[in-house]
Amino acid sequence: MxxxxxxxxxxxxxxxxxxxxxxxxxxxxxxxxxxxxxxxxxxxxxxxxxxxxxxxxxxxxxxxxxxxxxxxxxxxxxxxxxxxxxxxxxxxxxxxxxxxxxxxxxxxxxxxxxxxxxxxxxxxxxxxxxxxxxxxxxxxxxxxxxxxxxxxxxxxxxxxxxxxxxxxxxxxxxxxxxxxxxxxxxxxxxxxxxxxxxxxxxxxxxxLPPGDPTPEPTRSTDPERGGSVRAGSEPGGAPPVSGGIRTGDITVEGQNAIGPGAMAIGSVGRDAILRPGTDR
Known part of the structure; x- marks a missing residue:
């Protein structure tokens, strides 16, 4: 050899x-x-x-x-x-x-x-x-x-x-x-x-623009397509929402998305609202 x-x-x-x-x-x-x-x-x-x-x-x-x-x-x-x-x-x-x-x-x-x-x-x-x-x-x-x-x-x-x-x-x-x-x-x-x-x-x-750090998103393998996909972008899944909280089909954004005793009421999705001071 x-x-x-x-x-x-x-x-x-x-x-x-x-x-x-x-x-x-x-x-x-x-x-x-x-x-x-x-x-x-x-x-x-x-x-x-x-x-x-x-x-x-x-x-x-x-x-x-x-x-x-x-x-x-x-x-x-x-x-x-x-x-x-x-x-x-x-x-x-x-x-x-x-x-x-x-x-x-x-x-x-x-x-x-x-x-x-x-x-x-x-x-x-x-x-x-x-x-x-x-x-x-x-x-x-x-x-x-x-x-x-x-x-x-x-x-x-x-x-x-x-x-x-x-x-x-x-x-x-x-x-x-x-x-x-x-x-x-x-x-x-x-x-x-x-x-x-x-x-x-x-x-x-x-x-990314020059000088920006390279993101390191969580990735999951998709063996059927021979590539990889980022978490939250799998085929058929819902896209990730930035700056909010998502539980099931309810998404909450804005300042009221955090805090003790907050509860989502009203519609689902991006129009959901919170009632502060109540139990979940």
Whole structure:
């Protein structure tokens, strides 16, 4: 067994590949690899040196150790996105190629018998397959790439060496695969789309102004959706009310929401009132 090497990893997966006919899958595979080659060549990258593990609808790539990471995030991904948009503009939705792309770095064995052993490979694959990343790409039908990067890549590359993809275009997410016991934070963007106004089901962490502390809300896992939701925002539940008291269906707000012997009377919801000085 050779010693593992620290490398940059890219996992790419094609949207809705299995829904295509045989001929459409054949054409999608061919055009997918051609688009990758052309985008890499245009930004000065030689894919001959990439160690890849192929799948019908994507690939896992282990990049050469001397390849600049900022060129992958800041130039290769945007160029691939531009080519995908041009490619898709003249095609029916069923024939379009749209990608989920995940980027991470870590230790990996390059001499595995059936692939590339290493937790870094597991993590980048989980990021690429995350439900929240799938939903983000589906929410922007004109987009070509939903890009998700690990926290290390966001901190060390995106924020330090921004080129065409800038840090403010990313949203922090929780990636959860409950059936696999996996949970990690990552950063997501849909290239050339504004996802700051996109409302997901709670897997997106709220964006705060610079300098504000990051909130740490209580979270509960939702294994059916592959993401996590904040307490009080579970599907079918009532939203939390700020600054008041809620008991069952009765919500009380304002100064009278506290104090001994207070009792809610009248209507329920936001119009409930209190009668002070009475027993509960």
């Amino acid at each position: 050779r010693h593992p090497e620290r490398r940059l990893l890219i996992c790419v997966d094609m949207e809705r590949y299995s829904r295509r006919s045989n001929v459409q899958q054949y054409e999608a595979q061919r055009d997918f690899h051609q688009l990758l080659e052309e985008a890499a060549s245009d930004v000065g990258l030689d894919r001959v040196g990439w160690t890849t593990q192929q799948a019908g609808d994507g690939e896992l790539a282990i990049l050469p150790r001397d390849l600049p990471e900022a060129r992958i995030i800041g130039r290769f991904v945007p160029e691939l996105n531009r080519r995908l948009r041009r490619y898709n503009a003249s095609r029916l939705p069923v024939a379009r190629i749209r990608l989920r792309v995940a980027v991470h770095q870590g230790m990996v064995h390059l001499d595995g018998a059936k692939g590339f052993p290493g937790q870094a490979v597991v993590l980048v694959s989980r990021l690429c397959d995350a439900a929240v990343v799938r939903r983000a790409l589906a929410a922007f039908p004109d987009g070509g790439i939903a890009l998700v990067v690990s926290s290390d890549i966001y901190r060390d590359v995106v924020t330090e060496y921004p080129e065409e993809i800038r840090p403010e275009r990313f949203r922090r997410i929780d990636v959860v695969h409950a059936d696999k016991g996996f949970q990690e934070q990552a950063w997501l963007c849909v290239v050339d789309e504004d996802i700051t106004s996109w409302v997901d089901d709670g897997s997106l962490v709220p964006t």
